[in-house]
Amino acid sequence: MINFNVPPYVEKAMDYIQECVKNQKICGDGAYTKKCSQWIEERTGTTKCLLTTSCTHATELAALLSDIQPGDEVIMPAYTFVSTADAFVLRGAVPVFVDIRPDTMNIDEKLIEAAVTEKTRAIVPVHYAGVACEMDTIMDIAGRHGLVVIEDAAQGIMASYKGKALGTFGNFGCFSFHETKNYSMGEGGALLIRDEKDVEEAEIIREKGTNRSKYYRGQIDKYTWINYGSSYLPSDMNAAYLYAQLEIADEINQARLALWNRYRENLLPLAEAGRIDLPVVPEGCVHNAHMFYIKARDIEERTAFINHMKQNEILSVFHYIPLHTAPAGQKFGRFHGEDRYTTRESERLARLPMYYGLKPEQVDEICEVVKRFFV
Numbered sequence: 409m410i411n412f413n414v415p416p417y418v419e420k421a422m423d424y425i426q427e428c429v430k431n432q433k434i435c436g437d438g439a440y441t442k443k444c445s446q447w448i449e450e451r452t453g454t455t456k457c458l459l460t461t462s463c464t465h466a467t468e469l470a471a472l473l474s475d476i477q478p479g480d481e482v483i484m485p486a487y488t489f490v491s492t493a494d495a496f497v498l499r500g501a502v503p504v505f506v507d508i509r510p511d512t513m514n515i516d517e518k519l520i521e522a523a524v525t526e527k528t529r530a531i532v533p534v535h536y537a538g539v540a541c542e543m544d545t546i547m548d549i550a551g552r553h554g555l556v557v558i559e560d561a562a563q564g565i566m567a568s569y570k571g572k573a574l575g576t577f578g579n580f581g582c583f584s585f586h587e588t589k590n591y592s593m594g595e596g597g598a599l600l601i602r603d604e605k606d607v608e609e610a611e612i613i614r615e616k617g618t619n620r621s622k623y624y625r626g627q628i629d630k631y632t633w634i635n636y637g638s639s640y641l642p643s644d645m646n647a648a649y650l651y652a653q654l655e656i657a658d659e660i661n662q663a664r665l666a667l668w669n670r671y672r673e674n675l676l677p678l679a680e681a682g683r684i685d686l687p688v689v690p691e692g693c694v695h696n697a698h699m700f701y702i703k704a705r706d707i708e709e710r711t712a713f714i715n716h717m718k719q720n721e722i723l724s725v726f727h728y729i730p731l732h733t734a735p736a737g738q739k740f741g742r743f744h745g746e747d748r749y750t751t752r753e754s755e756r757l758a759r760l761p762m763y764y765g766l767k768p769e770q771v772d773e774i775c776e777v778v779k780r781f782f783v
């Protein structure tokens with residue numbers, strides 16, 4: 409059986425975790441948390457990175473920092489993970505879903521401005537499969553309407569748009585280090601902060617509303633409760649596991665890209681024959697091979713395809729059920745404009761196995777099974 413995802417195995421992780429245990433330093437904001445956030449700051453060029461317990465929590469933190477209030481509207485695609493909306497719904501805000509582009513499955517930047525109302529406070533672009541949204545257009549709209557931009561870059565680490573790292577365009581960017589992502593700490597994430605002015609408040613909200621971060625740095629001699637907050641710090645053991653991967657991030661990225669390119673080359677004839685569609689990476693976008701997907705004709709063909717793969721011991725899976733069709737999406741949000749592509753394209757999409765450690769020969773084997781279905 410070829411699994412759909414296997415978390416990366418990096419030998420050094422064991423040494424680093426052991427070090428935490430031996431030194432009896434396992435709580436948050438320890439040595440490995442620092443190493444990870446520094447690495448992210450250096451690689452992305454963001455002003456500040458704070459490690460969090462998940463991308464969901466990073467997005468919640470961004471919503472708190474953006475002072476999102478009940479009744480505020482937040483523009484996002486419906487083709488995304490529930491957390492993109494949850495973080496704002498928790499603040500009483502209304503997710504306003506906008507249709508996606510069929511080529512990248514990202515929010516259609518040309519439809520955003522028409523969805524802006526008096527109540528709109530933020531735009532949340534989701535960089536699907538590590539392929540960037542059209543950030544120039546999105547930042548221009550946000551600038552003209554005074555909106556906050558919070559990038560859901562859960563899948564976007566190591567990817568860029570016009571030479572700039574994903575997660576660094578908006579006021580806030582959110583990474584995920586969940587087990588299913590390119591780099592993992594089991595459960596975890598990071599908040600990227602663009603503007604210096606937001607850093608202190610972010611540190612306070614992340615540390616239960618206290619200025620403990622300043623205390624740890626020796627800037628004050630006791631810490632105190634000064635704002636609302638929560639606890640968004642991961643254990644240093646999880647950070648140790650992640651750091652072992654970050655150290656070889658380029659190697660992991662290159663290996664994934666090689667697999668992705670191999671899939672594409674193998675399956676290009678099927679696409680040229682009009683049997684399937686392949687992912688599109690627009691000019692100016694450098695992706696990170698987070699995902700390789702194909703698109704069948706419709707949901708019936710996709711279901712048959714996934715079953716065919718399963719019969720051949722290969723796990724292929726579909727992805728998001730559009731949020732506006734889910735019970736909570738109908739209760740809390742609304743779709744602006746026409747759903748031309750969100751439902752149709754989501755029903756055609758099937759993801760193929762993709763992980764660090766998958767062998768090139770396995771990709772060839774998978775592609776042979778794919779071809780047998782579509783010929």
Ligand SMILES: *Cc1c(COP(=O)(O)O)cnc(C)c1O
Nearest residue numbers: 462463464489491562584586597
């Ligand atoms: C994985 C993912 C999340 C959630 O990440 P967690 O770290 O599990 O909270 C949010 N948005 C998108 C687009 C994701 O892919």
